């Protein structure tokens with residue numbers, strides 16, 4: 001396949017230490033895409049894996065020419081790896097898929113058919129059944145999606161993860177955004193392009209372990225909040241107003257006590273007041289810090305990933 005000819009379909013797959021699942025992945029995905037009878041590429045983004053994932057990918061690439069291997073110089077995270085893949089994908093339609101086979105690749109042809117028939121730009125894979133996920137994962141996901149739905153003006157599909165198909169126009173739009181640390185599952189619905197949904201059953205991870213520890217889930221949630229909503233900032237304002245009201249009341253109380261000569265040694269009330277005000281201030285400063293930090297990193301203009309290698313050549317966009 002020459003670099004100049006754009007394939008019909010690109011499938012972007014982020015991989016981080018996925019040596020256990022990689023052979024299964026190739027075995028299952030290749031027949032599905034070959035059966036499409038259309039030109040395609042699989043853009044495997046190796047997110048700075050420390051195991052044999054890059055070696056296995058290059059080995060796979062030799063017998064599977066449509067598999068394109070991109071390696072990031074360091075582990076940049078799931079979302080950054082997806083962004084890297086999207087910026088390099090050349091297809092007229094672009095699907096994103098996890099490497100662990102939790103999202104069934106067999107759905108991709110169906111998504112493509114839906115997109116072409118109903119002329120939409122985005123087809124979301126929506127988890128109709130995630131009974132294979134742990135209770136903790138399901139519960140945190142539930143809270144996350146409900147919360148983001150309330151906070152965001154755009155209507156996001158609950159339980160739509162990062163399994164979706166997008167048109168070229170959608171991906172071009174995403175790539176043109178200057179946003180740093182994008183949360184794609186929120187960026188895509190926020191664009192508001194015409195969309196459809198396809199339900200699917202979320203399977204258990206085919207092999208290996210999750211690459212999403214609690215710390216990364218927290219990071220994703222903080223990025224989601226600060227990237228999409230000024231509601232937390234407004235919350236700080238409300239806290240500030242509440243704190244001011246409380247202070248005014250305390251002041252009035254102190255004044256009355258002083259006038260009536262009833263000055264009690266209010267250790268407890270003083271302590272409570274100091275603590276309450278301190279807490280409110282800390283909260284506000286913390287929230288402001290999140291936004292200031294975001295502005296700061298954005299101003300620095302550092303890309304969230306650097307491409308080390310692309311099996312297509314030095315500059316595949318030429």
Ligand code: UDP
Nearest residue numbers: 014015016047077078081098099210211212
């Ligand atoms: N992943 C990645 N970089 C990371 C963490 C994860 O590219 O720093 C990839 C991982 O290889 C997988 C996908 O993101 O293909 C989803 O990760 P995982 O399945 O571990 O998350 P979970 O399904 O447990 O939420």
Ligand code: MG
Nearest residue numbers: 098100102205
């Ligand atoms: Mg997974």
